[in-house]
Amino acid sequence: MNMGDTFDAVIIGGGACGLMCAVQAGYLGKRTLILEKNEKVGAKILISGGGRCNYTNLYSGESNFISANPHFCKSAFSQYSVEDTISFFETYGINGQEKTLGQLFPESNNAKDIVRVFESLCADLGQKILTNAEVKEVVKLESGDFKITYTLANKLKEVIAPSVVIAAGGLPIPKMGATDFGLKVARQFGMKITETAPALVPLTITGKDADWYAKLSGNSIFCRVSNDKISFEENILFTHWGLSGPAILQISSYWKPGEQIRIDLLPNDNITEIIQSQKLVNGRKTLLGLLSDLFTRKFADALDKYLPVEKNLASLTREDLLLIDQQIHKFDVKPAGDKGYDKAEVMRGGVATDELSSKTLESKKVPGLYFGGECVDVTGWLGGYNFQWAWSSGFVIAQNI
Structure with missing residues (x-):
């Protein structure tokens, strides 16, 4: 200089x-x-x-x-x-x-x-x-x-x-x-x-559910992700370590370890109403068949961990419908942590x-x-x-x- x-x-x-x-x-x-x-x-x-x-x-x-x-x-x-x-x-x-x-x-x-x-x-x-x-x-x-x-x-x-x-x-x-x-x-x-x-960082899942998320790696779904402070409607992405995608990155800035986040997997529809209307058209259709119309087949298959996917629509009980509504619209996740400054x-x-x-x-x-x-x-x-x-x-x- x-x-x-x-x-x-x-x-x-x-x-x-x-x-x-x-x-x-x-x-x-x-x-x-x-x-x-x-x-x-x-x-x-x-x-x-x-x-x-x-x-x-x-x-x-x-x-x-x-x-x-x-x-x-x-x-x-x-x-x-x-x-x-x-x-x-x-x-x-x-x-x-x-x-x-x-x-x-x-x-x-x-x-x-x-x-x-x-x-x-x-x-x-x-x-x-x-x-x-x-x-x-x-x-x-x-x-x-x-x-x-x-x-x-x-x-x-x-x-x-x-x-x-x-x-x-x-x-x-x-x-x-x-x-x-x-x-x-x-x-x-x-x-x-x-x-x-x-902040704006992917979230990790460990423990008994880790394999479930890892098997869905690459699947992207439009969701509403929320906590008690805020909600975002954008895509989430399943990864080998947990969750990423725009909606997850957004909520991560408002998330602290130990807190839960809630995912509405079908934010602009009502799963119970869809089931009821489909039941009138084809009651023999399985829940898996219906979910495959709404999500990727891989994700629909994975929901068998939580839902009676093999049942046909006509045979779903009131308890089944409550469970389906809970899992589709109020899917609660407790991340273990985040991917740190390397990925933030x-x-x-x-x-x-x-x-x-x-x-x-x-x-x-x-x-x-x-x-x-x-x-x-x-x-x-x-x-x-x-x-x-x-x-x-x-x-x-x-x-x-």
């Missing part, structure tokens, strides 16, 4: 939040340095949505986020909205196409296009990016500036700046370099951390929101220190919500550094 290089802020982490922060700062004539420990910026952007990048959600709002303070994200979203995100990307040639439930993907279906926009803009706006740069220490100097020590090409280097932005992400996907760096910095400066846990899409918890100004995302205790993106206690649903928080928080910080 040239001795004459001066920066308004050093951004630690070249993911969605850090990149947006650098670009928005550049628009305002501010100069930033991004320090990214991976070989390339935007690592999680590139793998998100199977490499297609679901970059926002049309319906994104505070109700789609989990936080100790559910209103905390309102200010950021009012400053930089979904419409602002869409407009930003359209300006640089990325038009969104809606898939399901408001999820917006680039028309090209290529996450590389999203990263390319930021790399190009950072170059045009004079924002410096250093990759393979691992930050070792952040120190607040008596002058009020920060000294950031990092390694680059096995050499220890330093940079001084008046502001530091922690956009280092959370704990998920450690093989991509994810660490608890942001949380460590917060603790170092005496800031509280809201308890962290994997995001982290729940993080830097406590009451440590930060909701308007600027600056630390209340440490002037010039900002936190954005996943390391803050703001966790979005599956489907582009976490990216919207990253863009919005990056924008907000850029206005204030």
Whole structure:
């Protein structure tokens, strides 16, 4: 780095939040340095949505986020909205196409296009990016500036700046370099951390029922999955270790070990009414035959563990009907655990929101220190919500550094 290089802020982490922060700062004539420990910026952007990048959600709002303070994200979203995100990307040639439930993907279906926009803009706006740069220490100097020590090409280097932005992400996907760096910095400066846990993560089943789930591996069923806090209607996926799929990932963010979840396997119909109407048409039809019309044959066969599938419809008793209704509409599952940060899409918890100004995302205790993106206690649903928080928080910080 040239001795004459001066920066308004050093951004630690070249993911969605850090990149947006650098670009928005550049628009305002501010100069930033991004320090990214991976070989390339935007690592999680590139793998998100199977490499297609679901970059926002049309319906994104505070109700789609989990936080100790559910209103905390309102200010950021009012400053930089979904419409602002869409407009930003359209300006640089990325038009969104809606898939399901408001999820917006680039028309090209290529996450590389999203990263390319930021790399190009950072170059045009004079924002410096250093990759393979691992930050070792952040120190607040008596002058009020920060000294950031990092390694680059096995050499220890330093940079001084008046502001530091922690956009280092959370704990998920450690093989991509994810660490608890942001949380460590917060603790170092005496800031509280809201308890962290994997979120948007598959759930595991062990014990006597484990084989039943494993045999159904690959089967996907549209369901309503709920607990006492919330419910989601999307597909679930049976796996060798338990349950995954969008509805399970969603509920996992609201689930804690020891709790049950309830699955309605036929959320938009009433199994008892279907049986009664089918009985009038063909009472000799077996329950298995009926279930095979409603689900995959493999799943219908597997229900013989819980239901009298060999009985024909006409011979089902009142007790049978109650049992069928219970198992189809109130299938209770007690997961043993989750697949951990290796398989989690995001982290729940993080830097406590009451440590930060909701308007600027600056630390209340440490002037010039900002936190954005996943390391803050703001966790979005599956489907582009976490990216919207990253863009919005990056924008907000850029206005204030």
